[in-house]
Amino acid sequence: MSTPADAALTAPTQFRTELRADVTRGLSASPKQLPPRWLYDALGSDLFLKITELPEYYPTRSERAILTQRAAAIADITGARTLIELGSGSSDKTRLLLNALEERHNQITYAPVDISASAMKQAVAALSADYPDLTMTPLVADFTTSLTLPPLPGPRLLAFLGGTFGNLLPDERAVFLRSTRSRLAPGDRILLGVDLVKDPDRLRAAYDDAAGVTAAFNLNVLTMLNRELRADFDPDAFEHVAVWDPHHEWIEMRLRSRREQTVTLDDLGLHVSFASGEYLRTEISSKFRPRRLASELSAAGLHVTNWWTDPDGLYGLALVARDDDLTPPR
Structure with missing residues (x-):
C-alpha cells in the first residue's frame, strides 16, 4: 500500500x-x-x-551507471526489505534499487529522508503512481543533526547517494558515521556514494x-x-x-x-x-581516495564490504557494515 x-x-x-x-x-x-x-x-x-x-556534471551519470550495473547484486548481497534513503531529493536513481529489491521480495518499504518538504512531496507523489504496492514512510528531517526512524522491517539498507557525504566537513562526517553506526542492527548495511579525486579542471567545470x-x-x-x-x-x-x-x-x-x-x-x-x-x-x-574513505569508516567502527566504480573511475559506491557485524551475505 x-x-x-x-x-x-x-x-x-x-x-x-x-x-x-x-x-x-x-x-x-x-x-x-x-x-x-x-x-x-x-x-x-x-x-x-x-x-x-x-554535460559538465558527471557525478549523477556515473553513479547511475554503477547502480544500473550493480543494483541486482546489491539487493542479493543485502537481502534488504527496507530502503532508507538519506537526502532522497527526487528519488530518481532510487528506482534502480527499488526495482531490484522488489524483484527479490514481494513487499518492501521505502523511507525517504530529506530536508526539502517540497522535493519530498513531488518524489512521493511520483513514486506512489509508479509503485502502487510500495509501502512508503517519508520523513522531512535534517539527518546530519538528528534522526529518529520509525520501526521498519529488516534487513535495512541505508542509502546515502549523490556524493552528499562529501558536503560534510571532516568532523561532521565523523559524527555522522558514528551516529549512523549506532542505528545499524545486525544485517543492516550502508550504501555510500562518493566522488573521487580527479583532475582539478574537470572538477571546477x-x-x-x-x-x-x-x-x-x-x-x-x-x-x-x-x-x-x-x-x-x-x-x-x-x-x-x-x-x-x-x-x-x-x-x-x-x-x-x-x-x-x-x-x-x-x-x-x-x-x-x-x-x-x-x-x-x-x-x-x-573528493575521496579509497584509502582515505576506508580510514574514516574504520575510525567509526565501520568497514567496506563491497566497492564499485564506474568504467572511468570517476565515482565510487561503497557497501558498508559494522565491524562487529558477522551476518553473512544473503
Whole structure:
C-alpha cells in the first residue's frame, strides 16, 4: 500500500529556529559561511536537478551507471526489505534499487529522508503512481543533526547517494558515521556514494558550468534569505565562484561580493558588512581516495564490504557494515 503524498510531510517545527541559528552564526564568522542544506528550497531543488543533466556534471551519470550495473547484486548481497534513503531529493536513481529489491521480495518499504518538504512531496507523489504496492514512510528531517526512524522491517539498507557525504566537513562526517553506526542492527548495511579525486579542471567545470545553472543555484540562497529572514541581499551584487582546495581535496562553492556593501536581515536584527571581493562559502564537496574513505569508516567502527566504480573511475559506491557485524551475505 502506498502512503498518500501529503502524509507525514510537515516540515520540522525547528526549521526557522535552525535557519536563524545557522545564518547568525555563519554570517558572523570569519570567513563567512552557510551550511549547504539551505541551498535546497523549492527553486534550489529544481535547479539542482537541472545541474545533474549538464554535460559538465558527471557525478549523477556515473553513479547511475554503477547502480544500473550493480543494483541486482546489491539487493542479493543485502537481502534488504527496507530502503532508507538519506537526502532522497527526487528519488530518481532510487528506482534502480527499488526495482531490484522488489524483484527479490514481494513487499518492501521505502523511507525517504530529506530536508526539502517540497522535493519530498513531488518524489512521493511520483513514486506512489509508479509503485502502487510500495509501502512508503517519508520523513522531512535534517539527518546530519538528528534522526529518529520509525520501526521498519529488516534487513535495512541505508542509502546515502549523490556524493552528499562529501558536503560534510571532516568532523561532521565523523559524527555522522558514528551516529549512523549506532542505528545499524545486525544485517543492516550502508550504501555510500562518493566522488573521487580527479583532475582539478574537470572538477571546477562540474561546479561552474558554462550555462550558468550552478551560479543560479548558488545565488538562489540569497533570495531564500531575503524571503525567510526579511533580508535585503542584492543577488546581482554577488558572483558565483568554484575553487579547488588541493590541501583538503575539496571544491568550495562561494559567493563573492562584487563591491563593498552592508546587508540587513530584519528578522535577526543583523547588519552584515562585506568588503569588495569578500567570500561567503556556501558548500564544500570533498573528493575521496579509497584509502582515505576506508580510514574514516574504520575510525567509526565501520568497514567496506563491497566497492564499485564506474568504467572511468570517476565515482565510487561503497557497501558498508559494522565491524562487529558477522551476518553473512544473503
